[in-house]
Amino acid sequence: MYEQIGQSDRSGPAVSRKKDKRLWIALAACLAIFLVLLALILWGFRYKPNYQDYFGDFSNSVLYAKENRCMTVTTPEETYPILPKNIKKVYNAIAMAGPGRVRSRPEEAPEARLEFGNGTSLELWTAKIENGRNNREYGLLLSYTYADGRTYTYDTDRLSMSRLPLSKPAPASD
Numbered sequence: 001m002y003e004q005i006g007q008s009d010r011s012g013p014a015v016s017r018k019k020d021k022r023l024w025i026a027l028a029a030c031l032a033i034f035l036v037l038l039a040l041i042l043w044g045f046r047y048k049p050n051y052q053d054y055f056g057d058f059s060n061s062v063l064y065a066k067e068n069r070c071m072t073v074t075t076p077e078e079t080y081p082i083l084p085k086n087i088k089k090v091y092n093a094i095a096m097a098g099p100g101r102v103r104s105r106p107e108e109a110p111e112a113r114l115e116f117g118n119g120t121s122l123e124l125w126t127a128k129i130e131n132g133r134n135n136r137e138y139g140l141l142l143s144y145t146y147a148d149g150r151t152y153t154y155d156t157d158r159l160s161m162s163r164l165p166l167s168k169p170a171p172a173s174d
């Protein structure tokens with residue numbers, strides 16, 4: 001009888017140590033997953049307000065430009081006004097494209113620069129898109145400059161230069 005008790009004592013701690021090791025590995029894996037999810041949530045809370053700040057200021061700038069008929073487009077060749085009917089189309093196209101992905105501002109000159117007349121501007125570049133939602137290779141990179149000089153830059157595969165009505169207005173006929 002004492003032999004059976006002694007044998008069970010010898011095998012018990014070894015099995016228990018294996019279970020403890022598995023438990024610690026499982027706990028470490030759960031902790032790692034929790035930390036990754038927490039980091040993503042915190043990044044989302046930081047990212048979303050930045051986009052909302054930009055989009056609110058952009059909306060106010062478009063409204064100002066529409067009310068004052070002062071929105072202009074500057075390309076490498078020339079500067080000209082945007083027709084009032086096209087200001088809303090530009091706004092709607094950018095709004096429908098959504099937030100995209102935050103990026104850094106490129107060094108090269110933009111393809112077009114929109115000025116709203118209140119000290120803000122939006123620069124546009126055709127850009128190669130990484131991880132596009134619609135598997136498009138190219139999209140639009142937008143860099144908004146606030147009146148105080150801060151910038152918010154992002155790209156989107158849901159927009160292109162051709163989708164924005166930025167063409168030069170036809171000369172008025174007499």
